[in-house]
Amino acid sequence: MTATVESPTGLTTVEPIPVRAVGVVSTAGIGLAPLAGLLVDGASAHTEPETDDLGDYPPVPVRPVGGFRLADHIGRKGTRHLDRLTGFGLVACGLALQAAEAAGAPQAAKDRTGIVIGTSTGSVQSLSELARDTLLQERPYLINPSRFPNTVMNSCAGRIAIRHGFRGMNATLAAGRLSSLTAFRHARIALSQGRADRLLVGGVEELTAPTAWAWYRSGGLAEGTPVGEGGAVFDLGRGGGDGAVPEGADPAVAELLGCEVSFAARRGLGAALTRDIRVALTRSSVTPDQIDLVVPGANGHVGTGRAEARALSAVVGDRPAVPFVQSLGETYSASGALQLAAVLALWRVRPSSRRRHALITNVGADGNTGALVVRESEGAPGDAAP
């Protein structure tokens, strides 16, 4: 079908943004291969809560990153005071950078390399430990001062910048379940405006007893939908001070095309997402019938899942969708980044001779909606990520 879109600003076709490498930490493990295994045949998800000093878990299914120890990935130095959320960001970013280097992706000056990370709460572990200390210690100010910066929500992005010396723009974005898609959209606009040459972009979410209880108590998840965690970071941009890369030298695995986000009152979520999808497709110069893969993010949620299904049905028709939430659990702020990782993982294990297109969508009960169109790169390398 042909999308008719009205927008007061007019619509411009977006400039594709190359995705040169990915780093992902999920309940399937580290990297794209186990993620593909989980999505294709349901293998290797962790279903038992990790040991959690903060308390016991409520009776909800969980999909934690099993056995995650930050020091195993980046060494012991300077990691003692870091929380799980920042750990996922550091490991995902480190993996993306390794993959980019292995693939010969162009670098950029450190002053022109930045970070964009989606999170809507920061580390609940760090914040709740500190906030509880203000109630439980002998004096309310007897908190651990070295942990205080961890409670500020830009801690993950700041730590990544410090570890790698990236002195360019440094952003932390919160839009609930749309946090990561918003990060991709911001990255596209920032690159187009010359705010940076290279951006490490993604989202993170940590699972702790308090967050599991929060989901359980608030009733936002459908019966049987697990609570998950993880993070994914992508190397975006063209690299080089002048932004120019010689023909064929960019080992991009995919391109990000249109990405639209909106806000709607509860009854308008389906209509808002329908519009997001149509505008994103139009601005990508991609038609609905070119979409090979649909990865919905709200599937398995009370209310919002239905709105998402309605919007998808209206624009791209009824077709099988990747069981993303069922496999990885509710990953909230990290979901858009993990959805993109899922697309890349599935494309890698199912090679195709033509360039494919994927559609990523999400809807939050808070009113946020959004859609992202992704295109496989020409001759995408099969081994650009660990």
Add this chain to the structure above:
Amino acid sequence: MPESRRVAITGLGAVSSIGIGVQAFSSAIWEGRVGASTVSAFDVSGFPYQRTSEVTDFDPDSLLEVLRPEDWGRSGLLAAAAARQAAQDAGLGADALSDSRTGSAMGTTSGESTIMQSLCEQWVADGLKGLDPSHVRQAPASQIANAVNTELALTGEALTIPTACSASNYALGYAFDMVRTGEADGMFAGGADAVNRHTHAGFHRLGALAEDVCRPFDANRSGILTGEGGVALYLEPLERARERGAHVYAEVLGYGVNCDAEHMVHPDPVSIARCVREAHASAGITPDQVDYICAHGTGTPTNDATEIEAVRDVFTESLPPISSIKSMIGHTMGAASGFGAVICCMAIQEGLLPPTANVSEVDPQLGPDLDCVPGRARPAKVDIVQNHGFAFGGNNVITILGRAL
């Protein structure tokens, strides 16, 4: 669609400890009035330092038309109240907002911190099973921009930017790019934070709290007062603002953004100087064109020394007047650089330099000829202003505003 549009600021909103509404806020600033009181947001009895800058007379019911206060956290209510004021100030009807591609970008440091504080109290009292579901839904920081969009029925994005104490400036730069590229027809940019126990405890433990008042640039400065507030600026294409006859406070000329990538809490003068230069380049100006600098000016010994060292590195000929409104409204965290942007707009409009309050003796260690506009506002030619925001995580953002010519 043009490649790049000029961007005007046509609406201002401010909910601060010294005044609610941009007129009350700016009048108090011109007088150098200080908003400080004993903490009422939580039981402060165990803390050695108990002064804060709270919005003690904040009445969300009287300021908001749509939101039910019981459904939202204090940060979201402060942001939405400021955004409502900005929409009224810009002369925008409800239809003009919801029918266009208008969104919000709101900065914060601690998100819905008073809700998080309540949840922790419930946890300590009754265990995790005692978490109040309505508080859980109000807890994500993203509820701040969601509150703005809900109050104004905005259909564009609702983006909260938790880049800590430079977050409003980041939001302003973000909104500038959204409007100039045509991705949005209009944007509300600003920020909000609320006084809460864990932030007060954290800054106390870092040794960054002042006992009584905040004295930026003073030889005896000792730290910040934790503060709160909500602030919003409405941005739209300059051409459209003129077509509809809107009052234009200022034009956003450009901004610089970077990261120290050195330390989570200690600022870096080299990095800040680089950010200033980047802001000037973005705005297409030279240092001699800057009439006033609205400082980050927290009043900690380290911040002010670092900040002055950085600007002296760039302004080698002469340093323009530089003052800190934190001396009056406290450190409003994620809202701080938003309040800075609002007072910069008013400085351009009124031809007044915002003062630094509580200065007895300008710190000689900060070097000669430092004009921090002590005491009260002073008339001056103000055409181009530079607004600073620095943050934990080394997140620096500097915005440049100018008289729209």
